[in-house]
Amino acid sequence: MELAEGKQKFIEAWGKLGSEWGINRTMAQVHALLLISPEAMTTEEIMEQLSISRGNANMTLRDLIGWGLIEKQHKAGERKEYFYAEKDTWAIARQVAQERKKRELDPVIKILNELTSVKGDEKDPEYKTFKTSVTNINKLAKNVNKTLDTMLKAEENWFWNSIFKIFK
Amino acid sequence: MELAEGKQKFIEAWGKLGSEWGINRTMAQVHALLLISPEAMTTEEIMEQLSISRGNANMTLRDLIGWGLIEKQHKAGERKEYFYAEKDTWAIARQVAQERKKRELDPVIKILNELTSVKGDEKDPEYKTFKTSVTNINKLAKNVNKTLDTMLKAEENWFWNSIFKIFK
DNA sequence: ATAAACTTTCAAAAATTTTTGAAAGTTTGA
DNA sequence: TCAAACTTTCAAAAATTTTTGAAAGTTTAT
Incomplete structure (x- = not known):
């Protein structure tokens, strides 16, 4: 080509x-x-x-x-x-991750937190399902958040080496 | 609320x-x-x-x-x-990751592979920059790919526990 | 102060994506 | 076989996003 x-x-x-x-x-x-x-x-x-x-x-x-x-x-x-x-690929990836976290993930986490305060009748299936879903998604979102934060601080080699050590 | x-x-x-x-x-x-x-x-x-x-x-x-x-x-x-x-959040995340990988990442990796075969003059800065960028992005894409593959096979707790063990 | 060189703005137009809803299609039970 | 109950299709309309380009704005050198 x-x-x-x-x-x-x-x-x-x-x-x-x-x-x-x-x-x-x-x-x-x-x-x-x-x-x-x-x-x-x-x-x-x-x-x-x-x-x-x-x-x-x-x-x-x-x-x-x-x-x-x-x-x-x-x-x-x-x-x-x-x-x-910027031509360093790792830096690009980090930059994009950081921006999207700030612009999109953070606002959603804020709303999810607010939603955990919704009150209702524990015997109401509607309420229970809502509560469970919101709580679980909130947990996942916070984990993603935490992982991203650490990634963003990490140096390239250190990060990939660590990942590969687990995932082999 | x-x-x-x-x-x-x-x-x-x-x-x-x-x-x-x-x-x-x-x-x-x-x-x-x-x-x-x-x-x-x-x-x-x-x-x-x-x-x-x-x-x-x-x-x-x-x-x-x-x-x-x-x-x-x-x-x-x-x-x-x-x-x-499906209400299991981890399953949802995995499902979405899998679909997007298949629909979007895989085709890009295919093209990047093709682009590594572009021939040119090693002394031409245009060629050198192109080659370097494509090669680096290709490496990152393959790493992401590999990591996703392993994630997709992983069980929830095992995955998060591992991540947190490194990122603490 | 002026004008050339360059950058930014933004309302309108174009392109793209999403939604509608009526018609066509399918399945089931009598 | 028929018709009711339900699902799917898709061309046209609506909504949204992106792009244009000319006019306004800014900066710099003389």
């Missing part, structure tokens, strides 16, 4: 994966483009390579910065802004 | 979480409704409780069965189909 074709396929695959996981496809594609680019790129170049509008490029780049996946770079003597992506 | 209000909030929260993770909101809501219901429910009841159309209810229920999250139940002497949800 040629490099150009490979790049195209990589960008497509990354975009599809993103959209399946609730991340805007363009955002994933811009990230993919920067991931395989040796040099930082300008908004202009990104617009051209992916055939997207200026507004779209700008918002997407802003979002990616918000996710901590790319950074702005300034070249001496130039006014243009350049963007480049 | 009253039970009725709690139910409502739970269904909403579950729906929102679902939509943030690329799962249709209605599907997550139907799942939530069945999760906290002590009895199996008919399509009719689900339609009414969530104010959704017959067609939507039918398709959603079919999808949930496809995900292995709910099951059809037949009551003796009745023609109606009843639906009930």
Whole structure:
């Protein structure tokens, strides 16, 4: 396979994966483009390579910065802004996990906690089932939360070595 | 908080979480409704409780069965189909992980493998960066894959105990 | 102060996803 | 065989998400 074709396929695959996981496809594609680019790129170049509008490029780049996946770079003597992506895969995974935890898991855990305080008649099957389900999901959510927290602090090798030691 | 209000909030929260993770909101809501219901429910009841159309209810229920999250139940002497949800949280998490792995991770791993065969000039920075990124992501994907496989086979307590032994 | 170079905004348009509901299909019992 | 009871289908409509692009905003150099 040629490099150009490979790049195209990589960008497509990354975009599809993103959209399946609730991340805007363009955002994933811009990230993919920067991931395989040796040099930082300008908004202009990104617009051209992916055939997207200026507004779209700008918002997407802003979002990616918000996710901590790319950074702005300034070249001496130039006014243009350049963007480049963190290329350490473990760092990317950690960053994404951290953001999603903060944005999505944390709010749900908050609601689940509130829901454990719902009062009712212990003999009412409706109440009992509700209570049991909420309590169990709450436990799972807290475990996931705890595990993520530890993962996020962990160093790459340490993490994987530990995982493999158990799961072998 | 009253039970009725709690139910409502739970269904909403579950729906929102679902939509943030690329799962249709209605599907997550139907799942939530069945999760906290002590009895199996008919399509009719689900339609009414969530104010959704017959067609939507039918398709959603079919999808949930496809995900292995709910099951059809037949009551003796009745023609109606009843639906009930698996209530073991660990089983739900495992089921979802398994489905997503099969539907989304596996295809990406296949493409990444193909992309490692892209040929080019080792001195070309474009080629080198592409190669390195693809290789690293491929490694991470395979590790995730392996870990998931083992998780999916693991029993609940065994899994969590192990995780906590490391992450403490 | 001005203008060129560049970035950001956002209302409207396009694309995509989800929902509806009536019609078609199926199963069962009499 | 018929018709009632129930389920499935799917084209069209509605809702939602994403994208566009021109105008407004900002920064910098002279």
